[in-house]
Amino acid sequence: MEKPILVGLLGLGTVGSGVVKIIENHQEKLMHQVGCPVKVKKILVRDVQKPRDVAVDPSLLTTSAAEVIDDPDIDVIIEVMGGIEETKELLLRALRQGKHVVTANKDLMAVYGSELLRVAAEYRCDLFYEASVAGGIPILRSLVDGLASDRITKLMGIVNGTTNYILTKMSQNGASYEDVLAEAQALGFAEADPTSDVEGLDAARKMAILARLGFSMDIDLDDVQVKGITQVTEEDLNYGKRLGYTMKLIGIAQRDGQKVEVSVQPTFLPDSHPLASVHNEYNAVYVYGEAVGETMFYGPGAGSLPTATAVVSDLVAVMKNMRLGVNGRYAVAPQYEKQLKTPAEIFSKYFLRIHVKDQVGAFAKITTLFSERGVSFEKILQLPLKEDGLAEIVIVTHDASQQDYEDILQQLGDLEIVERVQSSYRVEGEKR
C-alpha cells in the first residue's frame, strides 16, 4: 500500500463533520482515483470535549492551530472553520510551508482571495475553494475548465438558500416577509441573526468570487452593489405574478467589452427563465457565454454533506496533482485589469410601483419625467386604491441606465401628486 496523503482539518462543525464522513465512507472511490489512501491526521477545534455528530478518534483533536498548520507530515490543509483575518494568516502560513489548501470560506475568498491565490502560485501550491460558492454545485470548476474556451458575458446567481427559501414561501403562500422569516428560523433554514443573508451580503461575497473567475479580473467585495430582500412585500410578488414575473434575490455580474458590473438585488425574472423554477433553499448559477449561449448549474447551496462533497472533490484534485507533481501549475492569474461600469453604463428594465393622487394630468406628469430621459414603458397597470383619492400605478420600463432611473426616482419623490414610491426592482432575463 502506498503512503497515505495526510490532511489537517481546521474546524469540525457542519461542513467539517461532512468532510470526515465522506473521506471515511468514500475511501474506496478516493483511492481508486488517486492510487493511495487519504487520512485526516489532525483537527483543530475550539473544545475537544464537545459532543459531535461524527465519530472521531479523540487523539486527532487539538485546540492548537500550530499543531495542524506546522505539522511537517500534513500535505493538505482543509479550512472549514470560517473567520477572516486570523484564518487568512493561518492559511498563508500553511501555503508558505508548501501545504496545499482547500477552503469553503466565501467571506475569506471574497475579501482576500486575490492575495491568497498569488501566494499559492508563488509557492507552487494548490488553493481550491469550490465549496465557497453554491455548496455542492461544481460551478467554479465549470467556469474554469468546462467553459475554458468561451468568453463569459453574464452570470446570474441564486446563491443564497435562505433568501430563496423565504421568497419561494412568500410567493407560494402569499405570506409576509416577517412571517416566513420566523417560520424559516424555526425550521433551521434561516439563522437566528439572518442579517448577512437577508441583506444580501452573503450573496455579494459569492458574486465577487464568481465574477473574478468568470471575467478573469480582480473583483473585490466592495465592487458589488448590494440590496437585500427585507423590503419585499406580498403585494410586489402578486403584481409580479400578474405580469408573468417571479421574484428572486439575484446576483448579476455582467460584462460589456472590458467593463463590468456586479450587483445583488431582489429582481423580477420572466416565469419562463430557467432561474425562475429554482425553488426553496436550492441554488443555481446561470452562465451566458458568447459561444455556448445559455447554461445553468443547479443544486444544493448549503448543508453538511453537499458542501463537503465540493470540499473533498477539491481534495481529490489536489491529490491527483500531487501524484503528478504539478500542484499550483494549473492556476491562471487574472487576465484583465478591472474596469467597473458607471451608473450611466449599467442598463436594465425596472419594475416600479407608486401611489399617486387621483387627479387629472397626474399620469402625464409622471410619463414626462421618463420621456425626458428617453425611458419608455413596456407595461403599465393603473388601479384605484381603497385609500381615498389615491391610485396605484405599476410600470415596467424598457431598458434604462441606472443613472437615469435613479434620477427619475428622485424627481418622482419630489412631485406633489406622488404620494409615495412603494417599491422598485430590477427586471432581468428577458430576450432583448
Add this chain to the structure above:
Amino acid sequence: MEKPILVGLLGLGTVGSGVVKIIENHQEKLMHQVGCPVKVKKILVRDVQKPRDVAVDPSLLTTSAAEVIDDPDIDVIIEVMGGIEETKELLLRALRQGKHVVTANKDLMAVYGSELLRVAAEYRCDLFYEASVAGGIPILRSLVDGLASDRITKLMGIVNGTTNYILTKMSQNGASYEDVLAEAQALGFAEADPTSDVEGLDAARKMAILARLGFSMDIDLDDVQVKGITQVTEEDLNYGKRLGYTMKLIGIAQRDGQKVEVSVQPTFLPDSHPLASVHNEYNAVYVYGEAVGETMFYGPGAGSLPTATAVVSDLVAVMKNMRLGVNGRYAVAPQYEKQLKTPAEIFSKYFLRIHVKDQVGAFAKITTLFSERGVSFEKILQLPLKEDGLAEIVIVTHDASQQDYEDILQQLGDLEIVERVQSSYRVEGEKR
C-alpha cells in the same frame, strides 16, 4: 513567443466550423491560459472546393486523412467528422503516434469508448469527449472532477434536443406528433430522416457514455433499453397535465448497490421536477449523488458554437497537460465490473391508459391482475368514451418491477373486457 501547439482537424461541418471560429476569435483567452498560441495546421474534408460558412486558408484543406493523422508536427487531433468504424481506426492510429485526441463523436464513444480510452492510457495520451454528450454543457467534466468525491446513484438526462423540442411543442400547442415533427423539420430542429432521434437511439448513445462515467463501469450501448417518442399522443400529454405530469424523453441510469439499469423512454415527471422546466431544444442532465443530493446541469445540447465550445475546452485541457507533461495521467479506468439489473430488479411507477368494455365487474378483473402481483394504485381516473360501450381507465401505479408490470400488461391484453392498451409510460422523479 513560444512555439504554437498544432491541431489537425478531421471534418469541417457544423461543429468543425465552430471550432475554427473559436480558436481564432478566442485566441487571446486561450493563450492566456496555456501560455502559447494554438493553430489549426491541417483539415480533413471530403471536398476542398465546397463553399463554407467559415473563412479558412485553402492550403489547410486536404482530402487525405494520412496528411493529418501522420503529420509529425501535429500534437492534437480534433475529430468532428462522425462515423464509427473508419473513424475509430484513424483515431487509434493517431493515439499510437502519441497524438492527443478530442472528439465530439457520441456514436463512436458509445460503441468503442472503452477500447479507445484503454489505448489512450497505454500511449499516455489524452482522449477527451465532452462535446459528445449534451453539446455545450460541461457535464462529463462535472461528473469526473466536480463530483469526484461522491457516489452517484442516479442520472436522468434530457439529452436529445429534437425530441425535447417535439414534446414541448406537442404539450404547449396540443398538436400531434406528426404535425410537430413536420414543423420541426421545416425549422431545422429535426433531420429529414429523424429516426435516430425520435426512436431514442441518439439519446441511448449519450446515456451509455454518461452511465460509464457516472458509475465507473464499462457500460455498452447494447445495455441500454430504448423506446422512442413516435407513439406518444396529445391525449397522453393531456392526461399527464391533469395528473400534474410533464412528458419528456428521459434517459435514466440508476445504480442500486453494484447493480445498474440504463434506459431511454418517454417518461412522465412531476411538473415540479427540475427537468420538467427544460423546454424546446435545450438539454439537461440531472445527477443524484449520495452526499450531494440533487444537482442539474442545463444548456444547449447541439449547435455549431455551443458544441465547439466543449471541443475547444477539451483542447485547452490537453494543452495545459502538454505544458506540464502529464497527458493521459489523469484518466481513471473503470472501477467496477458491470452488473446489469434484471427486469425483476428494475422498479418504477407506471402510467397506464386502457380502453375497457363498460361492463359490471370489468374494473375488478383489472385490479385483480395488479393485486395478485402486489402492485397497488396511486391514482385512478375512469371516464366514459364516446365510442359505444367503452370506458377509458387511466392508472398510475405505485412502484412495480418491470417484470411484474410487463406480465400484467400481457395478461391485460388477453382479458376479454379489455378492448386495447392505449399507452403505457414510466413515471419518474417523485419522492419515494
